[in-house]
Amino acid sequence: MRIAINGFGRIGRTILRQVLCQPGRQNVEVVLINDIAPVDMLAYLFEYDSTFGPLPLPVSTDGAALTVGDRQIPTTHCEDLTQLDLAGVDVVLECTGIARSSDVAERGLTAGARSVLISGPSPAAYVTVVLGANDSALGAHRIVSNASCTTNAVAPLLAAVESLCGIETAHMTTIHCYTNSQPMVDAPRGDPARSRAGALSMVPTTTSATHLIDEVLPHLAGRISGAAVRVPVASVSAVDLVVRTARDIDDARLRADLREATDASPVLGWTDLPLVSSDLRARPESLVIAGPETGTTGPRQLRLFGWYDNEWGFSARMLDVAARMAERGTP
Structure with missing residues (x-):
């Protein structure tokens, strides 16, 4: 699979780390990195x-390419991909965060790439795909959104339940x-609470996953509500989910069934250990269910808790979806 990374921020860099350092990604060739920052x-x-530590490979640059180990990756600095x-x-992995309109999202196609995969929600995408939830929706679409990290965590869990x-x-x-959308010190943002220093307070806010779940799992539309709390941690997030089930449930049986479902899932994991967030750093799953924090609170109420590395796990899904897009061949 030949990919280009447009936007070498948190997700773009994490994707390249996985390509270079994980044995299962050896068939991925990164032919270009494009970012407006100096090489x-x-x-x-x-x-x-700061999150994942130093790369275990030497890195250098000659001004026109990034050399990592024995791989040399051409690097450009174009604001408009159509110039390339x-x-x-x-597949172009569109990781700039600005592909909100069709003219921006289509630039990779105009430049000659076969498909574009956007690393976040985008109204310009033809379809939003979350592995483990609506895999079959991918079809032959050439501009695809990989949804959000939280949607990738929650949608497969909801599908299983x-x-x-x-x-x-x-x-x-x-x-x-906290993320780059929050300031390090109090500074004006669109949302007053999100204007406060991200590393000093817990900040209640909204999550895009609420409406994305309606899009990814339309048969559950209107039945799932959601909220978010940004917390002073640099990596690894969590989901606390409370479900009113349609049928009576038995705690032991449901726990066994959930464990079986996660064992069979390529994107879900399970742990019975009393882990904390830092223990889940660089886990590739979309969500790791915490067994000790999961159980029933009545015949039709279920509480589930799970961890997800919102950068590493999401980047793994970017590569997985891109592989499926590449397998389709030329449209």
């Missing part, structure tokens, strides 16, 4: 990562680490 800065931030020749690229005992209603709270 020496990109090299520095890639080699020394992307012929032969299977729906298949086991049905869902009347549910409410999720995502306990999410």
Whole structure:
């Protein structure tokens, strides 16, 4: 699979780390990195990562390419991808966060790439795909959204619960680490609470996953509500989900069925250990269910709690969805 990474921020850099350091990604060739920042800065931030630690490979640059180990990756600095020749690229991983309109999202196609995968929600995408929830929706679409990290965590869990005992209603709270959308010190943002220093307070806010779940799992539309609390942690988030089931449930049987479902899932995990958030750093699953925090609170009420590395797990799904898009061949 030949990919180009457009936008070498948190997700773009994490994707490249996985390509270079994980044996299962050896068939991925990164043919281009495009970012408006100087290449020496990109090299520095890639080699020394505050969350994942130093890269276990030497990194250097000659001003026109990023060399990591024995791989040399051409690096460009175009604000508009249509100025580049992307012929032969299977998938552009659109990680800039600005592909909100069709003219921006389509630039990779105009430059010659076969498909574009957007690393977040986008109204310009033809379809939003979450592995483990609506895989079959991918079809032959050429501009695809990989949804959000929280949607990737929650949607497969909801799909599993729906298949086991049905869902009347549910409410999720995502306990999410701070991100670049929050200031380090108090500074004006659109939302007053999100204007406060992200590393100093817990900040109640909204989550895009609420409406994305309606899109990804339309048969549950209107039945799932959600909220978020941003917390002073740099990595690894959590989901606290309370479900009113459609059928009576038995705690022991449901726990066994859930464990079986996660064992069979390529994106869900399970732990019976009393873990804390830092223990889940760099886990590749979309969600790891915490067994000790999961159980019934009545014949039709279920509480589930799970961890997700919102950067590493999401980046793993970007590569997984891109692989499926590449397998389709030329449209």
